[in-house]
Amino acid sequence: MTLDTRPLAIFLMGPTASGKTALACALADRYPLGLISVDSALVYRGLDIGSAKPDAATLARYPHELVDIRDPAHPYSAADFRTDALAAMARQHDAGRVPLLVGGTGLYFRALQQGLSDLPEADPALRERIGAEAARIGWAALHARMAARDPVAGARIRPGDAQRIQRALEVMALSGRTLTELQQQGQRQRFPWRVLKLALLPADRTLLHARIAQRFEAMIAEGFLDEVQRLRALGNLHADLPAIRAVGYRQAWEYLDGQGTATNFRDRGIYATRQLAKRQITWLRSELDARTFDPDRQDPLPASDVALAGFLEKPIR
Structure with missing residues (x-):
């Protein structure tokens, strides 16, 4: 049997409002871990309240890499994340810590571990033309056009996911091939880390939905709309940017547009967050090698202790 000598890493995954950050911090108190955020909203500076970003005191005690690393006017891609995450993991390893990647953005986890296909680079002029056409006929119509040529991508990409529809159409126009064809031909190398996957997977969505509603209402009370007003006042942001399309921010932006x-804003924000959680849970169920814990039926810390102690072969601090 060949000994697996790859360095160790931990993925801590779960839907929004499932308690990932609290568990990650608790584990960091007990093991030599370096925390790395896997969240497509936390990368942006100024998206604090609506993204449920850990507060300053938490980040001071438990530093997270890949938080507040990008201006919201500048899109951040899965490819950007993979590059940054691999560098962050290497830094943590060199410092004597095991990287613990915590978050709910399944696309980022998948890109990190499985790699990305060799796709053509973005073409700003082409993107602008696609965006102008979308403004004229709607993203649903462009989704239908994309799905007619690439039904696999059409089934995977939601009709309202403007960013991914735009990218699929851009790839077809630049390469003459579909996104699915290029992704399937990509050669993936073995991931250079040995990974333990932990997943918080609530079985009772009623309880999760209640936490989502409570948290969204708390965000409003904390000044979420004021935060979005400050973002609007920057003058260089618009509703089609990935940062502003983040769940909650899109609904707040539209409400402030009148x-x-x-x-209605509150209800739409809660509904959008529930839909996000549903997609995250669906993705997590496909991660068959993950050790799952229901945070509503058990304290995930003791079970995670057992998993980490065996994986790391280290005692609890």
Whole structure:
């Protein structure tokens, strides 16, 4: 039997509002871990309240890499994340810590571990033309066009996911091939880390939905709309940027544009967050090699202790 000598890493995954950050911090108190965020909203500076970003005191005690690393006017891709995450993991390893990657962005976890296909680089002029066409006929129509040529991508990408529809159409226009064809031909190398996957997977969505609603209401009370007003005042942001399309921010931006009432904004924000959690849970169930814990039925810390102690072959501090 060949000995696996790859360095160790831990993935801590789960839907929004499942308690990932609290568990990661608790584990960091007990093991020599270096925390790395896997969250497509936390990378952006100024997206604090609506992204449920850990507060300054938490980040001071438990530093997270890949938080507040990008201006919201500048999109951040899965490829950007993979490059940054691999560098962060190497830094933590060199410092004598085991990298613990914590978050709920499945696309980032998948890109990190499985790699990315060799796709053509973005073409700003082409993107602008696709965006202008979307403004004229709608993203749903462009999704239908994309799905007619690439049904696999059409089934995977939601009709409202403007960023991924735009990228799929861009790839087809630049390469003459579909996104699926290029992804399937990509050669993936073995991931250079041995990974323990932990997943917080609530079985009762009623309890998760209640926590989502409570947290969204707390965000509003904390000044979420004021935060979005400050972002709007920067003058260089718009509704089609990935940062502003983040769950909660899109609904707040539209409300401040005069769409709907305050109650409607609240309801739409909670609904969008629940839909995000549903997608995250669906993805997590495909991670068959993950050790899952239901945070509503058991304290995940003791079970995680057992898993980490065996994986790291280190005692609890």
